[in-house]
Amino acid sequence: MPVSHHEELHGLPVFDFPAPGETGRRSVLPPAADVAWRICVDSYQDDGERLEWEEEFARFLDTVDASAVRALIVGAWRDPYERGSETVVAALTAAADRLPALRALFIGDMEAEQCEISWITQSRVTPVLDAFPELLEFRVRGSDSLEFPAVRHARLRTLAIESGGLDAGVVRGVAASDLPALETLDLWLGTSWYGATSGVADLEPFLTGVRLPALRHLALRNSEIQDRIAAALAGAPVVARLERLDLSMGTLGDEGAEALLNGQPLTHLTSLDLSHHYLGRPMMERLTTVFGGTGVELDLSDAQIDNPWWDSEEESRYTAVGE
Structure with a gap:
């Protein structure tokens, strides 16, 4: 049974943060506190076109009212089948002071087309618990190299x-x-x-x-x-x-x-x-x-x-x- 994307987190519907230049319904952003924001990048783009997840996350922080964000979902990062989540965890912990309302965090929300669950490379994820003492919900998908x-x-x-x-x-x-x-x-x-x-x-x-x-x-x-x-x-x-x-x-x-x-x-x-x-x-x-x-x-x-x-x-x- 393939796993699928979560449709909600912490009782909030998931909203995919739009990629740069994306137009249409998802380019109209909801209030920051009303949704669970999913941030991901396409890990299969050509090297010259690829974005790092941390770049998208930085753009997210500068685009929405980060102080009001209650739920955050980390989707695919670059080459998740061979690169761990260390840089993702580091980016999240470094931004803790900009996310004072964060209560739910999910690292690794990927479907099989992005990365099979047993191929998702994780890392030591507990630093986010230290960085967010008010967190109420923490989810992780994938256990390769998970600590x-x-x-x-x-x-x-x-x-x-x-x-x-x-x-x-x-x-x-x-x-x-x-x-x-x-x-x-x-x-x-x-x-x-x-x-x-x-x-x-x-x-x-x-x-x-x-x-x-x-x-x-x-x-x-x-x-x-x-x-x-x-x-x-x-x-x-x-x-x-x-x-x-x-x-x-x-x-x-x-x-x-x-x-x-x-x-x-x-x-x-x-x-x-x-x-x-x-x-x-x-x-x-x-x-x-x-x-x-x-x-x-x-x-x-x-x-x-x-x-x-x-x-x-x-x-x-x-x-x-x-x-």
């Missing part, structure tokens, strides 16, 4: 890392971070084929509930070890205070679903997302019966049993997002 050492941020409420394969070092860095206000954690763990190296033990700080006291929405998805994650969650202390649990996009099979059903009660949840799964029809019916009438919004869509390539064996299952 996320332990950090402290008093205000951050949402952290999401989208990947086809997340390195254990990143997971451990997030787990060791001091994020007392974090309510939503969304990790796309991915597959070993695309760089995933984390195991259930790396998730333990999240599962005990000790590190993230405000956590209410937990997504551990797009994983090739979804059954093992489900088994760990069956007895994890953090589940009792969650409102939403998301195990979607991965390789969940009957074994993982059985563990969830035999574990602690989940009927306090408002939603349980198991979409893109490898459950058999009897298990789907059983889950529907168990959660029917409980108020839990159960998502069993994208059942792979309807896929002509269906195979219930774990080694034959695929995550929703890989390359």
Whole structure:
């Protein structure tokens, strides 16, 4: 399943900052605070025509009322499949004093035509958290060369890392971070084929509930070890205070679903997302019966049993997002 551009960020519709000389509807700029601004460059232009992302960002700061910007999206930069986001991160941190109202930031919003998710080259992204102490939402797409050492941020409420394969070092860095206000954690763990190296033990700080006291929405998805994650969650202390649990996009099979059903009660949840799964029809019916009438919004869509390539064996299952 190819990933697509986000259509909103921080509750604001996305607006693409127009390229130099661009005319038409997008050349009429909305008020700076009313949209999430996406800034990108064409990484496939000839060398003599290419713009650097930092150049576009500088033009953006000089064009809009930067002091009112609430949400910012970093789209494609030049050659993202071989050049990391270091200069992007440096440009953002250097401009922190010009963006006092910034509350949401997304680095790497690219579609497959621009760069496949597992080819997006990132860097150490945590300097932006240090530079923007009022940030409430931080999202990253792509995990090649991604670094996320332990950090402290008093205000951050949402952290999401989208990947086809997340390195254990990143997971451990997030787990060791001091994020007392974090309510939503969304990790796309991915597959070993695309760089995933984390195991259930790396998730333990999240599962005990000790590190993230405000956590209410937990997504551990797009994983090739979804059954093992489900088994760990069956007895994890953090589940009792969650409102939403998301195990979607991965390789969940009957074994993982059985563990969830035999574990602690989940009927306090408002939603349980198991979409893109490898459950058999009897298990789907059983889950529907168990959660029917409980108020839990159960998502069993994208059942792979309807896929002509269906195979219930774990080694034959695929995550929703890989390359």
